[in-house]
Amino acid sequence: MAIPGLEQLPVLPVVIPLVAAPLTLLMKPGRAPWAWATLVSWVTFVVTLLLLEAVWVHGPVEYAMGGWGAPEGMSAPIGITYYVDLANALVLTLVAGIASVVFPYAYYSVESEIDHRQTPAFYTALLICFTGLLGVTITGDAFNVFVFLEISSLSTYALIAMGARNDRRALTASFNYLVMGTIGATFYVIGIGLLYQATGTLNMLDLHQQLMGQSNRMVEAGFAFIITGIGLKLAMVPLHLWLPNAYCYAPSAISAFLAATATKVQVYIILRFMFSVFGFEFAFLEVALNAFIVLGIVGMFYASFVAVFRDNVKQMLAYSSIAQIGYMLLGISFGTVDGVAASLIHVFNHALIKAALFMGVGCVVLRLGSSNFAAFNGLAKRMPWTAWGLIISGLSLVGVPLTVGFISKWKLMEAAFQTQTFIPPLLIVLLIGASSLLAAIYIGRLAYAMLLQPVPEDAEPVKEAPHLMRITMWIMVLANIWFFFQTDVTVGVATRAAQALLDTGLGYGGAY
Amino acid sequence: MLSLLSPEMAMYISLILPIFGLFGIMLADKVPNVREGVTLVTGAIVFYMAIIVAVAVSGGARPGFEVAEIIPGLAIRFEVEPLGAMFGVIASGLWIVNSLYSIGYMRGTHEKHQTRFYMCFAIAIMSALGIAYSANLLTFFIFYEVLTLSTFPLVTHKENEAARNGGRIYLGILLGTSIGLLLPAIVLTYVLTGTTEFTLGGLFAGGAEGPILMATSPVIFVLLALFAFGIGKAALMPIHPWLPAAMVAPTPVSAFLHAVAVVKAGVFGILKVVIFIFGVDFLAEGWAADFFLWLAAFSVLAASAIAMTQDNLKSRLAFSTVSQLSYVTIGAMLATSMGVAGGATQIAAHALGKMTLFMCAGAIYVAHHKSLISEMRGLGRKMPFTFIAFIIGAFSIIGLPPMAGSWPKFMLMWSAADAGHQLVFVVLIASSLMNIVYLLTPMLRGFMDPMSSGLKFDKDCLAEAPLFCLVPAWITAIGTIVLFFYIEPLIAFLEPVTGAIGFGG
Amino acid sequence: MSDLLAGLIQNPGMLLIVAGVIVALLPGRQLRAIAALAAIIGCYALLASYGTAPMDAPVLMGESTLFGLDLVSIRIDRLSVVFATLFFIAAGLNAIYGWLHASRMEASMGLIYAGAAIGGVLAGDLLTLFIFWELAALSSVFIVWGGGTHAAFKAGMRYLVIQVGSGMALMAGVALTVAATGETAFTAMSLTAEDGSLNIAALLIFIGFGVKAGFPLLHFWLPDAYPRASAVGAVMLSAFTTKMAIYALARGFPGEDILMLIGAVMAVAFIFFGAAASDLRRVLAYSLNSQLGFMVCGIGIGSELAINGAVAHAFASVIYKGMLFMAMGAVLTRAGTLRAAHLSGLYRAMPLTALVAFIGALTITGVPLFAGFVTKSMTISAAGYYEHMLVWLALIAATVGAVNNIGVRIFHDTFMGARSDAAKVSGDAPLPMLIAMALAAAICLVVGIQPTLLWSMLPFDYDYAAYTMDHLITQMQLILFAVLLFALARRFGLAARPRDGVLLDVDWLYRVPGRIALAGVVRGTAAAWHRLWWGIQAGVARLVKGLYDTHGPEGALARSWPVGFMALFTAVVLGLMLIVTFVAY
Amino acid sequence: MSDNHHTPASEETGDTGFFEKPGMRKILWVALLASCAIFAALGIYGMVAGWMHPYFTLDGLPVFYALAGAIVAAVLGAGGRLLSEALTKPSDYYDSPADETRPDDGEGRP
Structure with missing residues (x-):
């Protein structure tokens, strides 16, 4: 680190929330845990921003936990290494940024949806989950990924289950997620085990070095286990079945937070493993990429179709998330800098979009107690701020210009045109367009209900959502517009990050 | 200014x-x-x-x-x-x-x-x-x-x-x-x-x-x-x-x-x-444009044919628009400077003409709640000003002087000659003639055709639409005539883009 | 004011058009008639002030630029001036004739129509010609509709389509011309290009002219529409459209050989149709068409004498044909019908009209002392001088045809003989009609007696002696023996009037099979499209339903599955993944 | 063209006008025949004497124009008749007869 006094920077994003989480549990139910969690998220966000800036200016940062660097003469580092390049710095910032908006937002929503006495536990779990997500992103150690993955997952199960006060089905959803998440984690750890068997290292950088030229059954199997495991966590079609209900029955704030962060982190892991750990020398990568094209396209369409017919807005958005993951997979599958950049950009943009949407739905749930379509009829007249926020972020989801969704679509199409895969580029682009149209249909349905449907006649008058929720939601909505104009953060960083990822060897060969 | x-x-x-x-x-x-x-x-x-x-x-x-x-x-x-x-x-x-x-x-x-x-x-x-x-x-x-x-x-x-x-x-x-x-x-x-x-x-x-x-x-x-x-x-x-x-x-x-x-x-x-x-x-x-040229030409004729079968005045006009828009596409796809200039003037001419037609159709609806052409027989005597405006608009669409619609047609023909696509002439001529049949006939029937005995209106009782409906229609109707005479300034205005100032320009 | 408008408005025809619009707004028939007459005189004065110029040194005025082309709104030379003058005379006569009977629309559109024709013959370039050409079509169709019957409406629609078609052909030809040469000047052109191939541009223009000139097979609109107009309207129609086309041919295609053939066919073929038609104005229409053949032949011959003859004949033709239409109009006004089978013996009630018809018959058949004699002789002489025997024979035959169609059918059968029921009319033609007819008759006589008055106006200075013994004797022989034969036929009961009914003509082709074919194509296209569109909609609906069944809330692909199944499924996916991995490697 | 005025109907109706009087008709017939004869004779004389100038050999025939007039008239009469027989259809062939009448719409036209 060239910046004096910031040597410890890479570790802070994990340490701060990790330390803060148990403290939360000690607090009085009510406002204090919330305020504390919010404060933590903000501090973390500032730290991640500093980290991003540092990486942007000075290149990748390596941090050996407890000073256990690679001993003299040994190539493999023994201890856990944190390794931050632009790719994970971007995701870190994203996760922390989303948290710093969603946490404040959560207050009223949590008050109404969670048992008052459970609030300290809730915020504790939330902070732990936050820690896990950051840890997964930041670590340079394959096994450490598993650890943080489980940290975040376990807390997530608890958080989802807390939705049971509103709807008992949250329990089932949480249980399902638990089973599936555990399976996924298990697969992942088996995969890691196999790789360790083959290479004797768990450090990602080192893994890459060791795997170079290796292509035996064990590595193949490890690859398959890792991809399936992460794919499961990622809700990659056809392994997505746990996701809709989990998102749907979770408390509103949790839906917003998870939708915007959890799957995004998994996309980063996939990227990391495919390009940094295995790399292009790995013969099977091509096959996997081709499979991703198909899975991506299938996901884009299949999940969108389902979303079109859903009567519950949260479920609709959940399925939409699955479809959006299809875009990210598609970007990855191109195996080019542009493609991976497009994927990263979409990770970022989609987080903004989905956060805003779920926050909007949360406002509606707070006031109307339901996220069914019927509740949205005439919403533009009853809760104009919420409705217009939903519309704008919905347009962003569709990919309408002036919103970030457009940038995603644009970069993805641009990347698609420049690829050489077994599907003609033009066809891929047209399919992207077609699936955007499906998004237009389900968002259009929502917009139609809100704008043009009459308010039910027997409806009682409702107030707008509390200022806090509206403001935080609109911060997200405006971010959707802001990052259309400010593409340095997304396009600029993502392109360089993708470059770094694709450069053989985790940053050794790259300038970044 | x-x-x-x-x-x-x-x-x-x-x-x-x-x-x-x-x-x-x-x-x-x-x-x-x-x-x-x-x-x-x-x-x-x-x-x-x-x-x-x-x-x-x-x-x-x-x-x-x-x-x-x-x-x-x-x-x-x-x-x-x-x-x-x-x-x-x-x-x-x-x-x-x-x-x-x-x-x-x-x-x-x-x-x-x-x-x-x-x-x-x-x-x-x-x-x-x-x-x-x-x-x-x-x-x-x-x-x-x-x-x-x-x-x-x-x-x-x-x-x-x-x-x-x-x-x-x-x-x-x-x-x-x-x-x-x-x-x-x-x-x-x-x-x-x-x-x-x-x-x-x-x-x-x-x-x-x-x-x-x-x-x-x-x-x-x-x-x-x-x-x-x-x-x-x-x-x-x-x-x-x-x-x-x-x-x-x-x-x-x-x-x-x-x-x-x-x-x-x-x-x-x-x-x-x-x-x-x-x-x-x-x-x-x-060679790419040729396909779209003929597609547009087909569009012109087929849409006209469909328009002929529509009894609802507005949907007839809609198909007429489909047909007329393809003129612009033809102009573009002919890929000559005169062609794009013709397409550009067609935008202006058609805007005025079609605007008139729709406003008249609306005026008829406002005044008498009639939208089917078959119900409009003899109505011209009741609302002559509306019908005359409609007829002027229709003349423009057909491409008859002194209405603006005739110039784009001429320029497209010129351009077709330049590009060597003489078949376009046939399309344009056929389109004009079909326009007469499906645009003009219903309206003129309102005037020129004797009324069937069932439809008798009081001689002195005009029942026009409100002035707010009528005056705009006349503004655009007169606009088509004015544009006919002022086409040259428009061409000159567009010249930096189209490159068409006429022969040898 | 735009360049184009500034140029056009100097054209007396354009001014007359403006006057026509104003007349439309005036109340009262008398006032409208007075205004119309004033406008005609005023505009004529303007034309007269421009003077005239020889053919090879025309005076050009009202120039403007459009699309980089030089437009010339007015070209004054002897050819254009004589036609313009003629049209002014015809317009004046029409105004007088319709003093009491012209409707508002007829009065106004009649002026616009005349103005368009005048503007057209004065036009110095093809684009200006096109503008007036279409204006003439546009204004004249209202005169057809002036007939006020449903049949007139339909005939008018057909008329408009074919007239606009003529204009469009002209436009296409002009477009081709300017694209090739950058010139729009309206000068003589040729159907054959310099390398001997067909000149498409000229051909299109030729066809455009030909439609209005009533070329055989392109003529059908004329006998279709003219008889449907009102009494006043038919007179207006007879004067302008066809003569404008004759002017255009004389200007554009003098000496084009094919014109001789076309003219000869016109001259002969239409006398037969005239003989077979039962509606008297239809007889006149065919006769008019046959007379056009004279002029077309003259233009085809192309010598100075022949062109002079064509122009002179056009002049006379407008007057006498107008006069005959006036007479028939008067009969229609009084008797209410023009079906030949219902009319005879009208001279008792309408002696003056009968006299006019008689004078008209004398003129058209070419009896000496009447205009027709001098003008026809020129063309026939030209055909003779230049050894075009077929043309010459055709023109002779056409003269005999005129004897039958006009002398016998129009004059004798209608006005002479026993008084029919329809002939029990209230009196002779109204005064304004009589005045107009008398003026026309006077012109016929003046020209017939003092042909040099007309000669001086003709395009070329050509000293032609009409009143030679040769001409007198041959022409009288022709007419008298034809009359004798018709008289004998009547005497011995060999001749009968044509059957009452509709006489089929080329128009049958498009009114029956053409109509069916067009309707078939139109319906077919529409049906095909609608079927396709319904198919698409039904397909989309089916697709949506199918998707709903599979992806909807109850669909297999969207249901919430039990966790056991999910786990199992995950295992399956992993298995597949492993298999693929191993197999692929 | 003071020509034939022989119409049998005139006797039947008994409505004889100026031209239907038998004396008048006789005069007209005589005038027609006489003028025919005169011009035929003049034509023959002119041609024989040589002060008439035919365009072609065909019209060098002394009474060519007379013959032509008569023949064309005959052909035309027959042809017109045939054409009428062949091509005339009932009045309602294209339009209904009602279309030809001008309905009284109680308004006068524009």
Whole structure:
């Protein structure tokens, strides 16, 4: 680190929330845990921003936990290494940024949806989950990924289950997620085990070095286990079945937070493993990429179709998330800098979009107690701020210009045109367009209900959502517009990050 | 024109003012006179601004400004060239006429949600101006979509089952083609050239460095196809069904769609793409345009044939529009300077003519609640002024002097001769003759045909539509005649873009 | 004021058009008639002030630029001036004739029509010609509709289509011409290009002219529409459209050989149709068409004498044909019908009209002392001088045809003989009609007696002696023996009037099979499209339903599955993944 | 063209006008025949004497024009009749007869 006094920077994003989480549990139910969690998220966000800036200016940062660097003469580092390049710095910032908006937002929503006495536990779990997500992103150690993955997952199960006060089905959803998440984690750890068997290292950088030229059954199997495991966590079609209900029955704030962060982190892991750990020398990568094209396209369409017919807005958005993951997979599958950049950009943009949407739905749930379509009829007249926020972020989801969704679509199409895969580029682009149209249909349905449907006649008058929720939601909505104009953060960083990822060897060969 | 405003400032104002107008309309929800007053004042100012811009453009200026550069080579930027200035003047000018007419129509038929109606109009006109002034494909695309979305509530204004179905088709086709085809076309353009700026002489023609692609490359064909079908507002067959489907809207909306903004935005886009993205000469070198030329020619005839079978006056007019729009496409795809000039003048001429026709159709509906042609026999005696205006408009569409519609036809023929596509002559002539049959016959029957005994009107009792319906129709009807005589200034105005000042120019 | 308008408005025809619009707004028939007459005189004065110029040194005025082309609104030379003058005379006569009977529309459109014709013959370039050409079509169709019947409406629609078609052909030809040469000057052109191939541009223009000139097979609109107009309207129609086309041919295609053939066919063929038609104005229409053949032949011959003859005959033809239409109009006004089978013996009630018809018959058949004699002789002489025997024979035959169709059918059968029921009319033609007819008759006589008055106006200075013994004797022989034969036929009951009914002509082709074919194509296209569109809609509906069944809330692909299944499924996916991995490697 | 006025109907109706009087008709017949004879004779004389100038050999025939007039008239009479027989259809062939009448719409036309 060239910046004096910031040597410890890479570790802070994990340490701060990790330390803060148990403290939360000690607090009085009510406002204090919330305020504390919010404060933590903000501090973390500032730290991640500093980290991003540092990486942007000075290149990748390596941090050996407890000073256990690679001993003299040994190539493999023994201890856990944190390794931050632009790719994970971007995701870190994203996760922390989303948290710093969603946490404040959560207050009223949590008050109404969670048992008052459970609030300290809730915020504790939330902070732990936050820690896990950051840890997964930041670590340079394959096994450490598993650890943080489980940290975040376990807390997530608890958080989802807390939705049971509103709807008992949250329990089932949480249980399902638990089973599936555990399976996924298990697969992942088996995969890691196999790789360790083959290479004797768990450090990602080192893994890459060791795997170079290796292509035996064990590595193949490890690859398959890792991809399936992460794919499961990622809700990659056809392994997505746990996701809709989990998102749907979770408390509103949790839906917003998870939708915007959890799957995004998994996309980063996939990227990391495919390009940094295995790399292009790995013969099977091509096959996997081709499979991703198909899975991506299938996901884009299949999940969108389902979303079109859903009567519950949260479920609709959940399925939409699955479809959006299809875009990210598609970007990855191109195996080019542009493609991976497009994927990263979409990770970022989609987080903004989905956060805003779920926050909007949360406002509606707070006031109307339901996220069914019927509740949205005439919403533009009853809760104009919420409705217009939903519309704008919905347009962003569709990919309408002036919103970030457009940038995603644009970069993805641009990347698609420049690829050489077994599907003609033009066809891929047209399919992207077609699936955007499906998004237009389900968002259009929502917009139609809100704008043009009459308010039910027997409806009682409702107030707008509390200022806090509206403001935080609109911060997200405006971010959707802001990052259309400010593409340095997304396009600029993502392109360089993708470059770094694709450069053989985790940053050794790259300038970044 | 003496003006304290710079053309750039005028552009800012004309793009932003409608939004203020929107809020003004919203605030004046309960006071219809003030609300419509806001609309008209906004319209007048915007029109004035459009004229300032046009005057500056005719003086050789190319006012413009950049809002933001999104990605290198991809910016939201405005710059006005003559074609856009013309479209801006047409759209903003006819908006005033249309607003006047809307007042008569909406009050005459006691429509609901009038505030929303005027608000949507304000957004739509803003986006039409945005389209007119856009300096690149991205900006064009943005406002193109805004136009689609803002007109959707207008199309479904009646909120019944038919309106919803029509609206679904309208939105489905327009959004579908624009996102599904136009956006890929724009991206591909960007991928190939690194920019989407409208460049005089053609982006693909490449200027001094030479073309980026061979003119005969299949990629050019693919791109042209994506653009031609992607700009669904140009209603090239088979992308046209949204236009008849949108006929469920109140008549001012139809007039707006057909004459003021929407379809004009489409064919304007086609012209822009041909002139500024491909380049006229570049396109002429290759073979790609020929397919679309004949498709447009087919469109002209087939749409006319379908129009003949429609008994609903408005849907007949809708198919007539499909047919007439393809003239512009023909002009563009002939890929000669005279062709694009002909297409450009057709935009203006058709705007005036079709506007008249729709407003008359609406006036008939307001006054007598008749929308089927078979019910209009002898009605001309009851509302002669409406019918005469209609006939003038129809003459213009047919292409008879002294109405403006005759010049584009002549220029297209000229261009067809230049390009060596003599078969286009047959299409244009047949189209004119079919126009007579399906546009003129029903209206003249209202006058010239003796009435059947069942239909007797009092001799002295004219039952015209309200003046607010009638006067706008006459304004545009007279406009077609005026434009006939002032075609030369228009050609000269467009010359820097089209390169057509006539023979040897 | 725009360049174009500034140029056009100097054209007296354009001014007359403006006057026509104003007249439309005036109340009262008398006032309208007075205004119309004033406008005609005023505009004529303007034309007269421009003077005249020889053919090879025309005076050009009202120039403007359009599309980089030089437009010339007015070209003054002897050819254009004589036609313009003729049209002014015809317009004046029409105004007087319709003093009491012209409707508002007829009064106004009649002026516009005349103005368009005048503008057209004065036009110095093809584009200006096109403008007036279409204006003439546009204004005249209202006169057809002035007939006020449903049949007139339909005939008018057909008329408009074919007239606009003529204009469009002209436009196409002009477009081709300007694209090739950049010139729009309306000068003589040729159907064959310099390399001997067909000149498409000229051909299109030729066809455009031919439609209005009533070329055989393109003529059908004429006998279709003219008889449907009102009494006043038919007179207006007879004067302008066809003569404008004759002017255009004389200007554009003098000496084009094919014209001789076309003219000869016209001259002969239409006398047969005239003989077979039962509606008297239809008889006149065919006769008019046959007379056009004279002029077309003259233009085809192309010598100075022949062109002079064609122009002179056009002049006379407008007057006498107008006069005959006036007489028939008067009969229609009084008797209410023009079906030959219902009319005879009208001279008792309408002696003056009968006299006019008689004079008309004498003129058209070419009896000496009447205009027809001098004008026909020129063309026939030209055909003789230049050894075009077929043309010459055709023109002789056409003269005999005129004897039958006009002398026998129009004059004798209608006005002479027993008084029919329809002939029990209230009196002779109204005064304004009589005045107009008398003026026309006077012109016929003046020209017939003092032909040099007309000679001086003709395009070329050509000293032609009409009143030679040769001409007198041959012409009288021709007429008298024809009359004798018809008289004998009547005497011995060999001749009968044509059957009452509709006489089929070429128009049958498009009114029956053409109509069916067009309707078939139109319906077929529409049906095909609608089927396709319904198919698409039904397909989309089916697709949506199918998707709903699979992806809807109850669909297999969207249901919530039990966790056991999910786990199992995950295992399956992993298994697949492993298999693929191993197999692929 | 003071020609034939022989119409049997005139006797039947008994409505004889100026031209239907038998004396008048006789005069007209005589005048017609006489003028025919005169011009035929003049033609023959002119041709024989040589002060008439035929265009072609065909019209060098002394009474060519007389013959031509008579023959064409005969052909035309027969031809017209045939054409009428062949091509005349009932009045309602294209339009209904009602279309031909001008309905009284109680308004007068524009």
